[in-house]
Amino acid sequence: MTTADPLLQVTDLQAYFHGFKGRRVVQAVDGVSFTLNAGETMGLVGESGCSKTTTCHALFRLLPGAGQIVGGSIRFNGEELMEKTPREMQQIRGRDMAMILQDPMASLDPLFTIFDQVAEPAYYHRRLRRKTLRRRVVDLLTSVRIPSPEIRMGEYPHQMSGGMRQRIVGAMALAGEPKLIVADEPTTNLDVTIQLQYLNLLRDIQKETGVALIFVTHNLGIVAKMCDKVAVMYAGKIVEQGDVRDIYNAPQHPYTEALLKSIPKIGDKSELYVIPGQPPNLAELPTGCYFHPRCPSAFDQCRSEMPPDFVLGHGRTARCWLVSNEVRSG
Ligand SMILES: Nc1ncnc2c1ncn2[C@@H]1O[C@H](COP(=O)(O)OP(=O)(O)O)[C@@H](O)[C@H]1O
Ligand code: SF4
Numbered sequence: 001m002t003t004a005d006p007l008l009q010v011t012d013l014q015a016y017f018h019g020f021k022g023r024r025v026v027q028a029v030d031g032v033s034f035t036l037n038a039g040e041t042m043g044l045v046g047e048s049g050c051s052k053t054t055t056c057h058a059l060f061r062l063l064p065g066a067g068q069i070v071g072g073s074i075r076f077n078g079e080e081l082m083e084k085t086p087r088e089m090q091q092i093r094g095r096d097m098a099m100i101l102q103d104p105m106a107s108l109d110p111l112f113t114i115f116d117q118v119a120e121p122a123y124y125h126r127r128l129r130r131k132t133l134r135r136r137v138v139d140l141l142t143s144v145r146i147p148s149p150e151i152r153m154g155e156y157p158h159q160m161s162g163g164m165r166q167r168i169v170g171a172m173a174l175a176g177e178p179k180l181i182v183a184d185e186p187t188t189n190l191d192v193t194i195q196l197q198y199l200n201l202l203r204d205i206q207k208e209t210g211v212a213l214i215f216v217t218h219n220l221g222i223v224a225k226m227c228d229k230v231a232v233m234y235a236g237k238i239v240e241q242g243d244v245r246d247i248y249n250a251p252q253h254p255y256t257e258a259l260l261k262s263i264p265k266i267g268d269k270s271e272l273y274v275i276p277g278q279p280p281n282l283a284e285l286p287t288g289c290y291f292h293p294r295c296p297s298a299f300d301q302c303r304s305e306m307p308p309d310f311v312l313g314h315g316r317t318a319r320c321w322l323v324s325n326e327v328r329s330g
């Protein structure tokens with residue numbers, strides 16, 4: 001990998017869930033492409049059910065049950081992950097790329113101390129032992145602002161608050177010294193003040209360590225605070241992506257526009273905008289543009305033809321016929 005190469009280049013990634021007893025195949029990740037440079041933060045945004053989590057799992061080649069990657073390429077750190085053996089992938093996970101899940105208890109084992117759990121990736125992937133390992137665990141717990149780390153590391157997950165557990169999962173993710181962390185809605189289960197503290201912490205860590213971050217959320221407001229760029233997902237596809245400021249200043253896709261309108265504003269007492277309807281069931285997708293049943297700007301072509309990804313320059317793309325008309329007439 002040269003310094004000019006992106007850290008992560010995902011091209012036309014496709015991940016499907018195969019139906020049980022002849023039920024339909026669900027094309028959960030349907031031709032997703034994006035790039036992330038070293039040290040960059042990308043927000044992956046969309047309502048629940050748009051396949052954000054499945055995209056993250058696919059990056060780690062860790063799809064549950066009937067899930068399978070059926071096409072595309074994941075180039076990470078100069079290597080093609082689709083060509084790796086399961087054993088090689090095991091090495092890469094935790095060492096070079098790590099995940100922070102929404103529910104910290106899903107990552108923490110109630111039977112092991114905090115020390116054991118934070119030490120594990122440093123033991124296996126960085127081969128640290130004894131005093132060096134102990135010092136590393138104390139440093140990691142300090143970096144995620146766990147008070148009295150020497151004492152707390154002897155305790156068990158149930159002795160920690162929800163916010164502390166989430167920070168410990170952050171320390172576990174950092175322990176293997178990864179180049180990429182994927183944080184899947186890591187603040188959704190926390191109360192608002194703790195959410196803000198955790199977001200600030202993640203941002204500080206990201207600046208200090210230079211780790212690249214994919215930050216998954218359904219809230220575009222959080223992305224504005226955290227990210228350099230953003231990819232908006234709808235029904236298994238990225239419908240718009242680009243630099244965070246460009247997207248906030250001038251969203252090109254009506255879905256991005258609707259997500260922006262639905263960000264709660266502090267001090268604003270008027271009723272919060274809610275996007276009408278629901279994202280589609282991925283087993284019963286509409287014809288044409290998947291957003292057309294909810295789109296206020298839909299016209300005939302939208303109902304019959306899926307718009308391609310229009311390239312707008314500077315890493316900006318949008319999958320909407322309105323953009324094509326602008327591009328053509330502009
Ligand atoms: N374990 C699974 N088995 C079958 N289908 C799944 C599974 N997980 C997710 N899916 C399908 O993928 C869709 C997207 O889910 P998910 O990636 O969790 O969305 P998000 O994280 O954006 O809320 C679901 O609506 C469902 O159709
Ligand atoms: S293609 Fe049509 S339906 Fe889809 S987002 Fe654009 S205007 Fe709306």
Ligand SMILES: [Mg+2]
Pocket residue numbers: 052053054184185
């Ligand atoms: Mg999810």
